[in-house]
Amino acid sequence: MEGEGGKSEVIVAVVTEPQFTQHCREYLEKHRLLDRRHRVKQLPDGTMALPILGETLSEQHLQALKQRGAPDSTCRLAQILNPVPSKKSQNCSPAQKLCQELRCLVEGQGHTWSAELEKDLPHSWQRHGDLLLLNEDSFRAAHWKKLEPGLWKTVASALGGQRLAKRGRVSPGGTRAPKVILLLGAHGWVEHVDNGIRYTFDVTQSMFSFGNITEKLRVASMACAGEVLVDLYAGIGYFTLPFLIHANAAFVHACEWDPHAAAALRKNLELNGVVDRCCIHLGDNRQLKLWSIADRVNLGLIPSSEEGWPTACRVLRQDTGGILHIHHNVESFPGKELQLPSSSEAGQKEQRAARNSGRQTPAKIAKLEWQKWAEAVAARIGALLLQLHGKPWETRILHVQPVKSYAPHVDHVVLDLDCRPFSCSGEGVGKAERSCGQGPKV
Numbered sequence: 001m002e003g004e005g006g007k008s009e010v011i012v013a014v015v016t017e018p019q020f021t022q023h024c025r026e027y028l029e030k031h032r033l034l035d036r037r038h039r040v041k042q043l044p045d046g047t048m049a050l051p052i053l054g055e056t057l058s059e060q061h062l063q064a065l066k067q068r069g070a071p072d073s074t075c076r077l078a079q080i081l082n083p084v085p086s087k088k089s090q091n092c093s094p095a096q097k098l099c100q101e102l103r104c105l106v107e108g109q110g111h112t113w114s115a116e117l118e119k120d121l122p123h124s125w126q127r128h129g130d131l132l133l134l135n136e137d138s139f140r141a142a143h144w145k146k147l148e149p150g151l152w153k154t155v156a157s158a159l160g161g162q163r164l165a166k167r168g169r170v171s172p173g174g175t176r177a178p179k180v181i182l183l184l185g186a187h188g189w190v191e192h193v194d195n196g197i198r199y200t201f202d203v204t205q206s207m208f209s210f211g212n213i214t215e216k217l218r219v220a221s222m223a224c225a226g227e228v229l230v231d232l233y234a235g236i237g238y239f240t241l242p243f244l245i246h247a248n249a250a251f252v253h254a255c256e257w258d259p260h261a262a263a264a265l266r267k268n269l270e271l272n273g274v275v276d277r278c279c280i281h282l283g284d285n286r287q288l289k290l291w292s293i294a295d296r297v298n299l300g301l302i303p304s305s306e307e308g309w310p311t312a313c314r315v316l317r318q319d320t321g322g323i324l325h326i327h328h329n330v331e332s333f334p335g336k337e338l339q340l341p342s343s344s345e346a347g348q349k350e351q352r353a354a355r356n357s358g359r360q361t362p363a364k365i366a367k368l369e370w371q372k373w374a375e376a377v378a379a380r381i382g383a384l385l386l387q388l389h390g391k392p393w394e395t396r397i398l399h400v401q402p403v404k405s406y407a408p409h410v411d412h413v414v415l416d417l418d419c420r421p422f423s424c425s426g427e428g429v430g431k432a433e434r435s436c437g438q439g440p441k442v
Ligand SMILES: C[S@@+](CC[C@H](N)C(=O)[O-])C[C@H]1O[C@@H](n2cnc3c(N)ncnc32)[C@H](O)[C@@H]1O
Pocket: 174, 175, 176, 209, 212, 232, 233, 234, 235, 236, 238, 239, 255, 256, 257, 258, 261, 283, 284, 285, 286, 300, 301, 302
């Protein structure tokens, strides 16, 4: 007989006559030996099987059971194949199931279940196919060490997975490499399909940013046919791939200094059949040896991509210019004094209106901060372009896109900045609006 997933499950039970079932249950409950995850089962010969925790029962418990029952009761141990889950365990959430299973594991090994252990269980996790990625704030108690390696099998199976990994803090360095340890399984490679694109990566080496989905969809909707794009922070290809596959960019130069992310990016380009339209530049993008080739540059690094701005200006086409997509975390604390640059009449008007009406809602304050930040960036990029090319450029805010809020009052936004040398700005601005598909708005 086979259980779910083609596997048979065997548990141990105390078998006794029907009239002694209640007595036996009370004894097992009192000594915390009854396995509540499975139902008491009637065997073909009419005897009753009461599931127990752990793999055996001490001789002492068996004797005590017999002595306290009627003298002619039989109490023996037997193995039960594919036990029926109890109603309680069928109706519970994965987190409750995990708690039940671990309690059984701990008590089955003769230890005491405690509030400290219960508090130390994970409340959320990421599912990557059959691999479950736990947060760093779980399984920190020293006691869990005593239960390894069986512990991880129990956790994975309770949560419906086969491999298990646990996250540490994202290291503050530029690679944003997560410290992820594989607890169960042979490797950390996983696959995701996102908007028709296949992404594979090793969870112990690279991160997958689920929070970027809105921006990935927006990128996918852009019309970039015939364009050359430079992706300065390519990672495993979060934006490189939608630019190539959905936005139809002709060619992408993808910069990435982390070899693990670059290896995943190569696999992803191959998986999606676009490897011949991308060149991976492994190394620090500030040393990139490209000049005046890009119609578009993506700067997908938070909290700030400012260190990449000079490179972005260098790779932008000198003759026609192009568009920069600049990611940034903008802060907008409620008490913050709003001071828009004098160049922004519209912004100042809006700010005055908000002040006068006394309706400076957090959303309004945030929008004004985004505008203020975008204008400062436009001015800074304009100055960089002038310095690099020795002639003035027009920088125009096309759009500021919110991506994700990091409470409190920190928003990941993307600025679409149109940059044209003055000599061709009339023609260039028109192209920008066509290719981005949206007018200048915040
Ligand atoms: C946050 S990930 C980018 C992924 C994607 N843009 C996102 O936001 O989800 C940033 C990537 O940029 C890479 N990176 C950071 N600084 C870099 C630099 N100076 N040169 C090349 N790659 C860099 C990191 O290794 C990392 O893979």
